[in-house]
Amino acid sequence: MKKRLPLLFILCAATSFFMAIPAAFAATVSVKLPYARGESFVLSQGYDSPPTHIKKDAYALDFTQNSCQAYGKAVVAAASGKAMFVSEEGYNGGYGTELIIDHGNDIVSRYAHMIPGSITVALHDEIRQGEIVGHVGDTGLVAGAACADHPGTHLHFAMDTVNADGTFTAYDPEPISGFVNMTEERWYLSDNGEDDTNESVGDNRTVAPLIDASDTDVATVVNETSSVVIAPTTTVAITSAVAVNAIPLIGGVSITSPLPMSVSAPASSSDNPNINNTIGASSTTDVTASTSISTSIATTTIATTTDAATTTIATTTIITTTATSTTPTSTTLVATTTTTTATSSIDVATSTPSPILFQQLNDTANSPGSFYDDNWFDLGNGFAGTLNALTLEGKVNDSQYFASHLWLQEFQDPNYTGLIQQFTISDNAPFTATMATATFSGLSIPLKPYLYYRLATIQDWQNRSVILAGTPTTTVGVVMWDYFIPGAGGVQSTSTFFPYMVMEGSAALAPLAAPPLTSPTDLTANFDEIGMQLGLSFSTSTDPDWPANPLHYEMNYSTSSSLSDGGWTSVGSIPVTIGNSYLIGVRALDNFGDVSAPVTIIWNFPPGFSPYLLGPATSYAYQYFNVPTTSTLRSITLFTTNFQTGAKYPDGPYCTLELYDSYDLSSYGMTPSDNSYNGYGCIGNPTFSFASSSLVLYPGHHYQWIFKVDGASVQFYGTTIDTAGGLFSDPPLINARFVVNGDSGVLFEN
Amino acid sequence: MKKQSWGGLLLLVLIVVALAGGIFLVCRHFGGAAASEHAGGPVTATAGGTQMFSGDGYSLGVPADWHVEQDGAGKDMIAAYPDYRAAASSSTATCKIEMSVFPYASSTSVADWISGRIGADPSLVVTEQSSEDIAINGGSGVKWNGLIDGAPTTLVYAFSSDHAYEIAPSVINEASAGNAPCTAALETFLSQLTIQ
Numbered sequence: 001m002k003k004r005l006p007l008l009f010i011l012c013a014a015t016s017f018f019m020a021i022p023a024a025f026a027a028t029v030s031v032k033l034p035y036a037r038g039e040s041f042v043l044s045q046g047y048d049s050p051p052t053h054i055k056k057d058a059y060a061l062d063f064t065q066n067s068c069q070a071y072g073k074a075v076v077a078a079a080s081g082k083a084m085f086v087s088e089e090g091y092n093g094g095y096g097t098e099l100i101i102d103h104g105n106d107i108v109s110r111y112a113h114m115i116p117g118s119i120t121v122a123l124h125d126e127i128r129q130g131e132i133v134g135h136v137g138d139t140g141l142v143a144g145a146a147c148a149d150h151p152g153t154h155l156h157f158a159m160d161t162v163n164a165d166g167t168f169t170a171y172d173p174e175p176i177s178g179f180v181n182m183t184e185e186r187w188y189l190s191d192n193g194e195d196d197t198n199e200s201v202g203d204n205r206t207v208a209p210l211i212d213a214s215d216t217d218v219a220t221v222v223n224e225t226s227s228v229v230i231a232p233t234t235t236v237a238i239t240s241a242v243a244v245n246a247i248p249l250i251g252g253v254s255i256t257s258p259l260p261m262s263v264s265a266p267a268s269s270s271d272n273p274n275i276n277n278t279i280g281a282s283s284t285t286d287v288t289a290s291t292s293i294s295t296s297i298a299t300t301t302i303a304t305t306t307d308a309a310t311t312t313i314a315t316t317t318i319i320t321t322t323a324t325s326t327t328p329t330s331t332t333l334v335a336t337t338t339t340t341t342a343t344s345s346i347d348v349a350t351s352t353p354s355p356i357l358f359q360q361l362n363d364t365a366n367s368p369g370s371f372y373d374d375n376w377f378d379l380g381n382g383f384a385g386t387l388n389a390l391t392l393e394g395k396v397n398d399s400q401y402f403a404s405h406l407w408l409q410e411f412q413d414p415n416y417t418g419l420i421q422q423f424t425i426s427d428n429a430p431f432t433a434t435m436a437t438a439t440f441s442g443l444s445i446p447l448k449p450y451l452y453y454r455l456a457t458i459q460d461w462q463n464r465s466v467i468l469a470g471t472p473t474t475t476v477g478v479v480m481w482d483y484f485i486p487g488a489g490g491v492q493s494t495s496t497f498f499p500y501m502v503m504e505g506s507a508a509l510a511p512l513a514a515p516p517l518t519s520p521t522d523l524t525a526n527f528d529e530i531g532m533q534l535g536l537s538f539s540t541s542t543d544p545d546w547p548a549n550p551l552h553y554e555m556n557y558s559t560s561s562s563l564s565d566g567g568w569t570s571v572g573s574i575p576v577t578i579g580n581s582y583l584i585g586v587r588a589l590d591n592f593g594d595v596s597a598p599v600t601i602i603w604n605f606p607p608g609f610s611p612y613l614l615g616p617a618t619s620y621a622y623q624y625f626n627v628p629t630t631s632t633l634r635s636i637t638l639f640t641t642n643f644q645t646g647a648k649y650p651d652g653p654y655c656t657l658e659l660y661d662s663y664d665l666s667s668y669g670m671t672p673s674d675n676s677y678n679g680y681g682c683i684g685n686p687t688f689s690f691a692s693s694s695l696v697l698y699p700g701h702h703y704q705w706i707f708k709v710d711g712a713s714v715q716f717y718g719t720t721i722d723t724a725g726g727l728f729s730d731p732p733l734i735n736a737r738f739v740v741n742g743d744s745g746v747l748f749e750n
Numbered sequence: 751m752k753k754q755s756w757g758g759l760l761l762l763v764l765i766v767v768a769l770a771g772g773i774f775l776v777c778r779h780f781g782g783a784a785a786s787e788h789a790g791g792p793v794t795a796t797a798g799g800t801q802m803f804s805g806d807g808y809s810l811g812v813p814a815d816w817h818v819e820q821d822g823a824g825k826d827m828i829a830a831y832p833d834y835r836a837a838a839s840s841s842t843a844t845c846k847i848e849m850s851v852f853p854y855a856s857s858t859s860v861a862d863w864i865s866g867r868i869g870a871d872p873s874l875v876v877t878e879q880s881s882e883d884i885a886i887n888g889g890s891g892v893k894w895n896g897l898i899d900g901a902p903t904t905l906v907y908a909f910s911s912d913h914a915y916e917i918a919p920s921v922i923n924e925a926s927a928g929n930a931p932c933t934a935a936l937e938t939f940l941s942q943l944t945i946q
Contacts (some may be wrong), residue, residue, distance in 0.1 A: 054898070056873065089827055089850040091905065091918035093874040093898040096848075100873070110873070116827040117852065138819070138846065139827065141920040150819060151834055152846075160873065168873040556938055630862040696857060744866060 031128060032177045032192035034063070034078045034111060034157045035136075039190050042067055044144075044154055046184045052094075058170040060110075060158035063181060065134075068147035069452040075111050075134045075155055076192050078173070079103050080522070083125045089116040095156065095693055096140025099133055106163075106607075107171060112156035113140050123745065130193035140618065147518070165749075167555050244546055267419045365470040366435070367479045368499050375466055376409075376456040377499050378416060378478040383453060391502040393469035394457070396431045402459060404429040404466050408445060411452040412546055413592050422544045429457070448545060455499070468502040515544035517596035520553065520586050525574070525603040534574040534584070534603065541588035541596050549590050556585045556598070563598070578605055623738060623750065624705040629699045631742030633659075661702035697742060705738070778876055800942070802827060806851045811942035824866045826851040832935040844907040845932040847939050854914035863914060864907050866893060887944040906936070909946045917943075 035041055041063035045053055053060045081103035095112035099119050102108050116136035121127055142152030160168040164228055172182045176401040177191050266267045367375060387408070398402060406425040411419030423445045430438050438636060447453065457466035471478075479497035527534055543549040559580045568587070578583060585598035636657060637731040659668040697703065740748040785810060799814040804824040817831040829848040854863065861881075869876050878896040885891065886908040893903045906917040917939065919932030 085870070087870060087928065089852070090867065090870070090916050091848065091850070091920075092871045093876075093903075094901070094920060095871065098871070100871075139829075140918075141846075143846065151817070166873070417878065468757075469881060629866045630859045698859070699862060 002700060030129070031078045031109075031159070031173045031175070032076075033179075033188055033190035034075055034109075035190050035192070036066065036074045036076055036132070036374060037130070037193040039073060039186045040369070041070065041155070041190075042187045043182055043184050046182060049184075056160055056170050057156075057158050059172050059178075060156060060170075061173075062154045062156055063188075064144075064154035066146065068150055068153060070136045070155070071138070071147055071150045071153045073136045074113060074117065074132045075136055076190075077101055077127045077129055077133050078109050078157065078159075078176070079132050079194070080126055080129045081109070083121045083123050083127060084108060086119055086121065086123045088119055091140060094141030096142070097134070097137060098140070101127055106161050107159065108159065108162055108168070109159045109173075113142050113152075113154060114138070126524070128575055132193075133493065192211050210708045228669075263636055276566060284333055287547060367468045367495075375458075375468070375478050377453050377468070377481055377497065378480065379453045380413070381450060381452045383447040387443050387445040387447055389439060389502075390425060391439040391444060393435060393437045393500045394429075394431050394466050395435040395468055396433055404431045406440065406466075407456045409454040409456055410448075411454065412549065414452055416452060416454060418546070418549070418591060420549075429466070435467075435469060448602070455501075471498045471500055517551065517588050517590060517594055518542050518544070519596045519599045520588055521599060523584070523586050523599045523601050525582075525584055525601065527576075527603075528573070529605040531573075532576055532578075534576055536571055536574070536580070536584070538586050538599065543590050543594070546590075550604075550646065551590055553586055553587045553588055556587075560584045563600070570743040576603075576605070578609065580605075622704055624702065624704050624750070625738075625748040626702055627699055627740070627742065629744060629747070630696060630698050631741075631744045631747055633695045633697050634743055636738060637741070658705065658706040659695075659699055660704040662704065663698070668695060697740075697747065707715075791908060792805060793824065807910050808849075808851070808915065808943060808945045810849075810939075810944070812939065830935075832932075832938070836875065845919065845921055845935050847917060847936060849918075849943075850916045852914045852916065854909060854912060856909075856911050860890070860892060860907075861910060864894060867907075867916060868894070868896075868898070868905065884940070889945040891940075902934070904933070908943065908945055913945065915945065917944075926943075 044064045045062035048058045077223045081101040084102035085100040089097050097114040097116050098112040099109050100108050114134040118135040121133050136155045138153040139152045144152040147153040159171040159173040161171045234249040405427050406429045407421040410420045425440045480494045520541050523538040525534040555569045555571045556563040557574050563585050582603045585600040587598040588596040738750050754767045755855050796915040800811040803810045812830050817834045819896040827850050832845050880895045884893045889908050889909045889910040921932050
């Protein structure tokens with residue numbers, strides 16, 4: 001009897017027949033834990049443990065939680081694939097409600113004992129890694145007392161390879177989410193699924209530090225981690241995540257951890273001795289190569305716990321970092337945990353000083369303006385921070401004045417063609433015919449240094465312009481206006497102009513790079529066997545700094561190990577030649593030349609694939625089949641094409657399908673119920689659907705379908721393999737491909 | 751693995767005493783009401799110590815001290831544990847009888863339906879050893895014996911005009927994953943099952 005947790009005595013149902021545990025399969029699948037990100041499950045039964053985890057289940061893993069906590073929890077796909085077998089209920093050899101996912105390369109994964117009816121995918125559905133596929137239950141052959149109401153609740157997860165004869169052999173799934181040597185009674189934290197654990201940390205981060213434009217010695221720090229999963233008893237150097245690239249900070253470091261953690265500066269870092277880090281509210285530590293910063297959450301605030309699964313303690317400690325030097329340098333922090341598992345994140349956060357960053361006073365000139373025009377001032381880029389208030393001096397260019405609008409417009413590009421959004425500073429700016437100063441406060445407009453801003457003014461009545469007072473010198477400012485010439489209409493003019501303006505809470509920073517476009521994801525190649533080409537499907541990208549920006553996509557493919565720079569074209573179909581493997585990439589582009597990193601996959605022909613070839617023209621064809629089980633006929637799909645005409649009724653040939661039952665000498669006439677064929681013009685793969693059919697097919701009966709085309713001929717596809725004595729070109733088309741589907745699935749496939 | 755408990759010894763003593771005195775003993779030990787978990791169908795308890803359950807086209811009575819779980823996300827499933835005591839922290843079920851309900855058309859061959867159901871999972875190796883018709887209250891039944899992945903397995907199928915019921919007794923212990931030790935409990939289960 002193997003040692004088990006007292007309250008988690010779980011035995012699983014998986015029985016098996018097959019023999020040896022193979023070595024790791026050559027074609028690998030990236031496997032993650034089969035439950036949702038952020039969830040911890042304990043391994044209640046591991047590898048090669050009788051009576052159930054043997055033979056084809058020798059690499060099976062049973063996961064559960066304390067008491068009934070696991071019951072109903074989401075089961076997620078360990079890797080992407082396609083639903084190969086779905087059973088919403090029933091014994092199923094002890095697996096109970098179960099799902100088998102085909103990951104390609106003859107590798108499958110099994111999720112068993114789920115709640116009846118809880119499986120969220122259907123047979124043949126494409127499934128993404130991390131997608132919820134069902135919910136943990138206790139169906140089938142299970143036992144255990146941890147969960148009183150649902151005894152034996154656990155998730156049975158196993159992977160197998162499918163042999164040529166259809167049998168299954170255990171497959172080593174490790175590493176799983178980076179874990180190896182998975183051990184009973186250990187808890188494992190999942191990283192499978194969408195990563196949203198860092199949202200709260202990200203929300204704590206303010207935008208770039210706000211500095212005086214004259215301080216050329218200060219750069220910016222905007223750095224945050226993804227959620228960092230710390231494996232059991234592993235020291236994790238989060239060097240890239242919390243590398244502080246530009247010191248000094250005006251701000252600090254925020255650490256969020258549900259478990260004890262310490263943060264230190266390693267001896268190998270290029271440290272800045274001129275930085276004082278105030279930890280919490282009381283202590284100050286100078287970060288040097290030998291100094292360890294222990295946050296208060298390390299040992300005092302949170303007691304050491306051995307049960308990560310039931311302890312959720314979120315504590316945030318702020319290390320306030322202030323500069324004592326004007327020399328930028330860098331440092332590296334290392335996060336270390338000595339506990340079992342933790343999901344922690346470290347985020348460089350900044351505080352917000354209150355500078356006045358863009359200030360031009362002493363007005364000496366007025367901007368141009370006239371009747372019937374509006375005015376706008378291109379301010380350029382490099383503004384970072386939150387615009388809290390704006391002061392400017394202006395007047396309406398008329399003796400009559402009405403409500404004036406003042407907008408700050410945000411553009412993607414230096415040519416001001418891509419308007420991202422418009423912030424309203426005022427819809428009732430108090431401008432009159434007399435030049436006066438107006439302050440607009442309480443704005444809270446986030447400014448991004450890589451975007452371009454325009455100050456626009458307009459007055460309601462006859463578009464009288466708002467004249468702004470300007471200064472003789474500054475670093476930004478171009479004024480533009482629609483100059484009205486009677487008889488000639490509006491003429492757009494520009495000139496250099498320096499508006500009298502004070503912007504509070506902004507900074508004239510050097511432009512930072514815009515956040516890159518995200519790469520497309522979930523790239524899948526869909527094989528058109530007859531057309532011998534691939535179609536691509538993928539999840540689209542996003543443009544972080546401008547979500548509404550329309551994107552387009554390019555593809556590239558190669559039979560070598562790399563993609564050529566010049567090979568990118570618009571996404572379309574990819575012709576393939578049998579025998580080749582293909583490296584396929586897809587990338588996103590926006591309208592301003594930004595390009596995402598590509599997502600790539602390698603595509604191979606299905607094992608044993610033979611190309612389909614056209615047979616001769618014929619006016620009819622027939623084929624025999626029988627069925628293994630009693631089932632109601634649902635459809636017959638013929639892989640054929642009409643080379644005579646693509647037109648439909650009334651010009652196209654009329655297609656019929658007859659089904660002949662040699663057992664009772666019955667004959668059934670059928671036409672496609674799919675309106676796209678309407679009985680005419682049999683192009684492509686006609687599917688004769690019988691969704692409401694009551695025709696029951698029985699084992700032991702001999703069936704023959706006869707496909708006829710009135711007044712025309714038709715070509716069929718068949719395989720190159722002659723297995724039944726007739727050549728492919730023979731009229732009976734022995735090897736013409738067709739599929740018979742019943743209400744229980746595929747009944748016959750040639 | 752079946753654990754010996756003082757509760758089990760107490761039960762044995764009580765039965766002996768009850769038989770000796772000709773006293774009908776209502777089987778409700780461990781000091782409480784029957785531990786039943788049900789969410790799918792109505793349940794009632796009778797004075798005779800039987801819990802009554804119902805679902806899609808069936809009604810079922812089981813002894814009051816059996817643990818019963820009846821739920822499912824849109825599927826009718828009921829599981830009965832004759833020797834599991836939810837209130838006892840050390841209790842572990844050794845026998846479980848799980849019944850799943852499927853739609854069924856009476857025009858379908860019973861034999862075909864059973865073989866399709868047992869062999870639905872493509873990974874299973876199924877060997878039939880025997881199959882016999884049995885009586886089920888209100889319908890017909892078949893008891894199937896064979897090997898599934900080498901494990902001795904008994905499955906019972908009951909058929910009404912529009913439902914098929916798969917009744918799977920199962921046992922987990924160190925020696926075998928077969929379900930033969932559930933035989934007596936299965937007979938009790940079947941005798942109290944009525945289908946329409």
